[in-house]
Amino acid sequence: MSAKLFQFLDLPRQPPRTVPVAVRVLGYGEIGGDFASPQASAQAERCIDCGNPYCEHACPVHNYIPNWLKLVQQGRILEAATLMHETNPLPEICGRVCPQDRLCEGACTLEQTAFGSVTIGSIERWVTDEALRQGWRPDLSHVRETGHRVAVIGAGPAGLACADQLRRAGVAADVYDGQREIGGLLTFGIPPFKLDKGVVRTRREVLEGMGVRFLLGKEVGRDVEFGALLDEYDAVFVGTGAYTYVDGQLPGRELQGVHDALPFLIANTERLMRDEPATVFDFRDKHVVVLGGGDTGMDCNRTAIRLGAASVTCVYRRDEASMPGSAREVNYSREEGVTFLFHRQPIAILDNGHGEVRGVRVVETRLVDTGDGRPKPQNIPGSESDLVADVVIQSFGFLPSPPHWLAAHGVALSPSGKVVTGANGMLPQQTSHPRIFAGGDNVRGADLVVRAVYDGREAGASIASALTRKSEKAVSVER
Ligand SMILES: Cc1cc2nc3c(=O)[nH]c(=O)nc-3n(C[C@H](O)[C@H](O)[C@H](O)COP(=O)(O)OP(=O)(O)OC[C@H]3O[C@@H](n4cnc5c(N)ncnc54)[C@H](O)[C@@H]3O)c2cc1C
Ligand code: SF4
Structure with a gap:
């Protein structure tokens, strides 16, 4: 139960202050302000622990929101960061760019009252920023390396989430991207006043610290043959986005x-x-x-x-x-x-x-x-x-832009060009080719960062379990 059950009666919803308009339009700095520690904890205490966390249900990655709000109330920031990463490998980014009014905060029980929802997104952002500032990094010391290797094509949120999940399962993840920097639309589409590019660079350091290898400036189909990746790796994840103009x-x-x-x-x-x-x-x-x-x-x-x-x-x-x-x-x-x-x-x-x-x-x-x-x-x-x-x-808007080499390798596409995954008893995010997985905008059409993260996370888990089963001779992913 919340430390101060009726905090929401005394303390109004108060997101961090944004930069004043007259200042923000002069440059490209992030306009979202930051909490000071006592404010974040006080805002977290507004959670009424309603027992039916619709917020978790409405969050596409199903974050354990009330649980980490409790840790924030208790000042246990590093533990809160660890819990956040169990469901979301990019919490500081989702905290900044998710349309919370349509997702977690829109579903908060308090939002149905005159009191206004808990500031979930800003707290998620603050906790992760603060934990990373304090030197927190994912603890992979218990992870046993499996010897399996996966190629991830695309360093957007889907690819990054997949790589994170693979490393947590002891699978080597090599991420190929045609761009010179990671992030996909996080870096090159979303403007810096919504998401500072330094935030993405910090996440790159975190992922590299987990053992993810980035091979940038390498466009598959131009600089690297897709077939060569299929030969070299145990499985491939394709998170190439949706770039065809309407x-x-x-x-x-x-x-x-x-x-x-x-x-x-x-x-x-x-x-x-x-x-x-x-x-x-x-x-x-x-x-x-x-x-x-x-x-x-x-x-x-x-x-x-x-x-x-x-x-x-x-x-x-x-x-x-x-x-x-x-x-x-x-x-x-x-x-x-x-x-x-x-x-x-x-x-x-x-x-x-x-x-x-x-x-x-x-x-x-x-x-x-x-x-x-x-x-x-x-x-x-x-x-x-x-x-x-x-x-x-x-x-x-944008429509899917499936790379030609997908169909050439027998991957089924929908009539509108979306990659079909999870059909007919397939694993989540598995395509019609058993060793090729996909997720993000190339599966859904142009959508949201947090949904791309969900797909990448699920794909990483599917690949890891398929490879484990393969090692155990219950062959589901065949070479
Ligand atoms: C301007 C803009 C603003 C947005 N704002 C928001 C927002 O505020 N909030 C939100 O939630 N969502 C927002 N979105 C949507 C969000 O950015 C996307 O849904 C999300 O980035 C999709 O992730 P993804 O990993 O599937 O693809 P992407 O982010 O597009 O990443 C795909 C990556 O694959 C790489 N790639 C493609 N083909 C190849 C190849 N052959 N070889 C190697 N690499 C390849 C690309 O270079 C790219 O880096 C916005 C989108 C745009 C365009
Ligand atoms: S900000 Fe996004 S990722 Fe975070 S809880 Fe809300 S919907 Fe989920």
Whole structure:
């Protein structure tokens, strides 16, 4: 039972203070502030130990939330960090980027009252940061090396979680990635004001300390043959993400000043990593229109603000309640000066006569219930209008991008290109090829960090158990 059962009556929900708007828009530093130790413990004491931890159920990795909140209340930070890592190999990252309002905190029993949920994500972040600062590292001293070796393709959250799980089971994990740094979208997609890149670098040190080997700048299919990996390793995990653009097919999308969301965000992150000024993306005095209302759209909005845009307008074809991303990110965008235009469908990007953007033509929409779940936006004829724009950023989402070598090795894909896993009695995350496992965005389509982490963790556990069974001659993973 909680040390102070009725703490929630006396102490309101109080997340760490964010950096003031006037300061945060001047740079790319993380805007989420940090707890001081007594605040974290006091906020943890707001947990009422309700006995039905819906928060755990709603957390995709099923963190033992009430249990680690108790350890935080007792000041047992290192033990809390150890418990967090039993279910989540990247807790400091999920604590920062999970849309908690839709997951753990949205399901907290206190959230159903006027008192507001426990600040679960911020506590998770604070505990891990603090434990790592104090020198905490995963203890693998009890782990017996099995001699098995696995190739992990992709150093995004799915691949990292898989590698972590494999090392905990005494399996060697070699992680291949085409990029020069680990993290996948954690490093190159999510902007630094949401996730400082130093956090990912620290996690790399932790994983290397666990014996994970990173082979970076090695794209499978270009620098390394997939077949060679299958020959060399006992099993392969594929966590290559989802990078095919949803193309809105808008007339005028070839005009100068039109950008696709991810190349824009990646180029800006790489520029910041090289400490270079914004030249291509100098948005000073420019009117920017962002098309799309997901998390990536919010990142584009807020990056455009930091690039000095005179105005940023975000156009979304449904209403605010239907936005697919985190409400927190929408609020941050608004606080930082973004204007939202709901119920608008872009129909064309307009030319100024010199091959450059001058605006976006939109039409108003109404939501129509078609009886198959989510209401669909329908254009209202005659309601067209033009928005002024010097820059347009298209952010319509991503589809799977299965590498050609997967199908060539007999891995079944869905009609939309997702890797099929766990079908017909297969192990969790096992594909139709018994020695190939997959997870993250390439299995689910574009989704969340924490779900990629879940898949990677489950895949690591499946691979380890399949290899153990194989060693015991109950062959389930055949060479
Ligand atoms: C701009 C943006 C913002 C986002 N914000 C959030 C957020 O706030 N919260 C949240 O939960 N989620 C967010 N997401 C979603 C989240 O980042 C993804 O769901 C998650 O990163 C998927 O993890 P993954 O490991 O499957 O793939 P990825 O992170 O895409 O990693 C895949 C890795 O595989 C590598 N790779 C691909 N092909 C090969 C190959 N042939 N050989 C070697 N390496 C290869 C890539 O280089 C990459 O490093 C965001 C996504 C974007 C685009
Ligand atoms: S991993 Fe994400 S959903 Fe789960 S407890 Fe942490 S912040 Fe909440």
